[in-house]
Amino acid sequence: MNHTLLLIFFLSASLAGTLAAEDRALYLDPAQPREARVEDLLRRMTLEEKVTLLHGDSKFTTAAIPRLRIPRRWMSDGPHGVREDIGPDTWQPAGHTDDFSTCMPAQIALASTWDPALAQKEGEVIGQEALARGKQIMLGPGVNILRTPLGGRTFEYLGEDPWLTGRMAVGYIRGVQSQGVASCVKHFAANNQEWDRMSINVEMDERALREIYLPAFKAAVQEAGVLAVMGAYNEFRGQHCCENAYLLKDILKGEWGFENMVISDWGGTHDTREAALNGLDLEMGTEKPYAEYYLAGAYLAGLRSGQYPMAGLDDKVRRNLRVMIATHMFDQYPKGSLNTAAHQAVARRVAERGMVLLKNEKAALPLNLSQIHSLAIIGENAVIKQAHGGESSGIKAFYEVTPLEGIIHRAGKHATVTYARGYGADAGPEVTEQAVRAAQQADVAIVFAGLGHDEFRDTEGSDRKDLKLPNGQGELISKVRQANPRTIVVLVTGSPVQMDPWLAAVPAVLEAWYSGMEGGSAVARVLFGDVNPSGKLPCTFPKRLEDSPAHALGAYPGTNGTERYAEGLLVGYRYFDTKEIEPLFAFGHGLSYTQFEYSNLKLAKGQGKALETVTFDLANTGKRTGAEVAQVYIHQSNPRLPRPFKELKGFKKVTLEAGEHQTISIPLETGAFAFYDPAQKGWVTENGGFEILVGSSSRDIRLQGKLTLDQSVPAAH
């Protein structure tokens, strides 16, 4: 044997030896407990390999470590489906032909369903599609609270209420993670606007932080066991959120006991020392060569020189490994599925259950096709495809049914359907005229008005400039209404819009949101009465921007790079109710084609975790099957610290047939009565009087009862 052959022989023998050893390695055995697998793998890793796991090696991956059979790890946006493939090294689409996915309605539409079980179903679909697309971490849901209706990403979040947001997020995350895919809840924390999002420094009082902006994250961690948390771009109290010691170390990992990983937002890391020491576990998207990421070369050098402790490194690696193990990276990887009929059905169901009937005078809706011979469909929002828009949450959908297509499909055999664009950035008066003519000649006119995902609309990267519908849509609606009194307005928006002067003149308005790839079918089914609308607003629609708290107080968009949340706890309906300002449409509002009656409220000591149980009867007194979201708010009579006038603490969506009634029980746990006391650094529940308000919206309270808590509960995190 010559020398070269001998060398090859020894090399392959030793490689075979390593592989054989890895074959038997404990961390590769799915039957072993997770922590044992983590420790076993950690112990085998070199310093360099450990650092490799802490930063990206393309826009959405971290590097493989073949020696240890660690595969490349893939992440994807989120939250409306599995995003098309990007990069690898730029933000441009990769140009693949197999990166389509099912497109769900925007998250604000999901929130409007008030149906956590449906959120879980949606999560399951997204988890299955992530598996089929080879992704281990899905970047969503987004749970930032709607603080200003102008926020560009309002459509991507779950509304203005911490309880509703938390319930929907927990359902969604459980669904995704049930498939062995990690959910990454984002953006932690206080990322409530797009204006100056990379640098704005947010200042708020501790109660607002704890009671409004953090609860959904806490629920994601403690109830859903979320596997990843994404830091926000902005600063919080002077420190970038992805490197924020208070948020990440003290609260998330300390108080809440979060054991999984913190991922930076893409380009949200700014400093090696802060990233190393303040709780970041994975750096993504920095605009630098990968080797120069803050948690790459510079961190490695600092570890070698003793500047950073090895224990800190091991902690980060453990957290990464936990998620890798939980997402089957060392086991048989489940196959998943894409765009099945069942997935499409979930997309349609979310769209149908999320649409909100804002106004319906004299039963203008549903439209009865046995009495209607012609329909004029007006507006470019009837034909624009929305799925791909809005930046990171955009989806390359397998298909997208537009409202016009949905209506033609549903009604085309029964009625003549004409279409007129009516408005648009480049539209002249002859367009308007065409729309008015079409409306005059039709039995019913349906105007699809909306915002879309362009800059300064419903999009990542910029906020809206005002609450108006753009491109003269308001004027067009008024003209169409003059031409045809049976004018229905359907809104295709992801955030509240102003509706003067036309609202009073039109008989019906439906908020359809961006309703995903089955949206056109869903809107047709709602308009023609195949589906009885049951969505409720997850946010207040103000009459005017100046009525909205952050704007009323001049606390948006900040001065000299800092934004003080002057409204404190009084976000959304908490402000409108406490200050007695009439909203255009209240939080929790949404009509049905049937009617519901509430009666027989009983308050009783709860069982198990419930401190109190709220029980009442709900009856469907109309002529159709329908679903109602019964909402429970509390009002504390004489709180030691000021509280909002009312706070949502429970809800239930119930489907009842015509004439059916049901007794509903909603438990209120200790936390429902608690507020955060900064002096005690914890949540306290005080003895004393509370009013329990049960209603069909925050402004349509149907039952009220009083109770006295006589059981002091010690402060808790």
Ligand code: BGC
């Ligand atoms: C967004 C995140 C998103 C990430 C990756 C960022 O600009 O803020 O929500 O997950 O990009 O696309």
